Amino acid sequence: MNSKNVMELVKIMKQTYPDATCSLDFTTPFELVVAVMLSAQCTDERVNRTTPSLFKRCKTVQDFADIDLKELENLIHPCGFYKNKAKNIKLCAKQVLENFNGIVPHTMEELTSLAGVGRKSANVIMLEVFGIAEGVAVDTHAKRISNLIGLSSKKEPEKIEQDLIKIFPKKYLQDINHLFVWHGRNTCIARKPKCDVCCVSHLCAHYKNNKKI
Secondary structure, eight states, X not given: OOHHHHHHHHHHXXXXXXXXXXOSOOSSHHHHHHHHHHTTTSOHHHHHHHHXXXXXXXXXXXXXXXXXXXXXXXXXXXXXXXXXXXHHHHHHHHHHHXXXXXXXXXXXXXXXXXXXXXXXXXXXXXXXXXXOOSSOOOOHHHHHHHHHHTSOOOXXXXXXXXXXXXXXXXXXXXXXXXXXXXXXXXXXXXXXXXXXXXXXXXXXXXXXXXXXX
16 A cells, blocks of 8 residues: 555544544553453453443552452453453552552553553553554454555564554554554444445455455
């Protein structure tokens, strides 16, 4: 995709999804860290229904470090994989307290040193908490859209992210994080993309190839 088409892609998506923002509810940096962990293989909607009682119980990083593991498991049970997520949340809280004086760090290297925080999660945290768009959080939506449109032929999230970083100017990275999620939820749906109503179908390799068949 040439630079002209890249600019057009971003412009159209921004016009189509003017309210595209982070869908996870949080009020503190560590609440977002927890919410992002819970969102793994779980919808943001379900996470947002689960976190109010959790955040009411655990108001500080220390609270997350101290909470009984079984109690934490029960609180986050609706989000799935609750045993592993609970273990990571407690360990992550302890690491933030011990290694970063209780303050969520803001660099990729530091964030990915925390339990349960991979590069995708770190990208979300850096963008939403600190306003730093260093890369693109390649979730299931970003992966699917990148492959279908023809932005990347890679399958591994980190390789897709590197392709996207090369394609999109840095000033658009924060937009891409949100736009791909909203486009994936509303139009480029996993089971059956709504190509007939897609705002960027004329730029999409998948649509063009299927149209020729």
